[in-house]
Amino acid sequence: MGKDRVLIVDDEWNMRNLLRIYLEQAGFGVREAASGSEALDLLRAGAFDAVVLDVMMPDMDGWQVCEELRGFSMAPVLMLSARSDTKDIVKGMKIGADDYLPKPFQPEELTERLRALIRRSRQARLQAGHVRKLDMPGLTIYPEGREVLVEHTPLDLTQKEFDILLLLAENEHRVYSRDMLIENIWGNDYAGDYRVVDTHVKNIREKVQRAGLSYTPIQTVWGVGYRWHRG
Template sequence: MNKDQILVVDDEWNMRNLLRIYLTQAGFGVKEAASGREAVDLMRINAFDAVVLDIMMPDMDGWQVCEKLRSFSIAPVMMLSARSETKDIVKGLKIGADDYMPKPFQPEELIERIHALIRRSRQARFQAGQVRKIAMPELTIYPEGREVLVQQMAVELTQKEYDILLLLAEHEHRVYTRDVLVDKIWGTEYDGDYRVVDTHVKNIREKVQRAGLSYNPIQTVWGVGYRWYKG
């Protein structure tokens, strides 16, 4: 099963780095956003299992980010802040945060709270019949759980491989060029070789077909890029 993916949002590098260390050691996959706007952009193109969100940020504060996320995402949000007044906690919960921890915090407590948030979120969606899936012949993707099944058997993908697979599957009628895929998956600051996309697509194809998929779910559009094929 793929790792649960956490988005860490904080404008201070030291705090992001500290959270990344704690979360990675606990077995999570971690992506970072240094601003509220970057966080919203990442949430639109990635399926995160939870968000750890700082409040005091310069461009969009955590409350604004949380309100924006709630307009299109149901991922649980853990707010972190040096502000521990009751009114701040209540404000965060009212606008859609699922939990609130004051700084400084104990890493063990943070990790357990995040596990609890993800567990409750999945249970609630399951009970409400809202677990989203993308289903096609022999292949099923569960975006919230970042799970890929071929004939009900889990396929182990890296984070980037999964992100490419999900992006193409969610936009099956669109052809993505390599540069657009790099911008969306690696970010606009990536300055490496765009052929990295070809390597990841090759790996995805090999893994799903080795797992028993009888067709190639990612088609090459020669001279342009890649698109999804439903089989």
């Protein structure tokens, strides 16, 4: 099973960097957004297991982001704020936040609260019978369980291979360039060879073929990038 993916949303670079260090040391996969609008774009483009959301931001505050987010995602939201008024906490809960942590805080409390939120979210979906899955011909993807089945047989994918497969499957009518895949999967600070995307796509294709899938689920759009292909 891959790492739980957390989106950090804060307009201050120092705070984002500090949160990223805390969460990566605790074993989370981390993406960052410097504004509310950027966060919503990232959340619409890919799945996250939780969101760490600062309240005070200039373009859209945390309340607005959380309220709009709840229109299309049930990812657990942990709100951060220097304000600890009961009114603020109640306001956050009313618009869909799952927890509220006042600044300053201890790194251990942040990481344990996130783990608890993700665990409760998964348990609630299981108990409600709402286990999300993407069904394709001969292929089933369980995003929360990070599991892929080819004709009911589990497919052994690396973390990055699964992330690429899921991102394309969830956005099957969208073409992703290498740059876009690098930004979504590896992050903005990736400094390696962008051909790593081609290598991962090649590995995915080989694995699904060996597993018996009769078509390749990732189609090359020449000169542009890759997109999902339904068999």
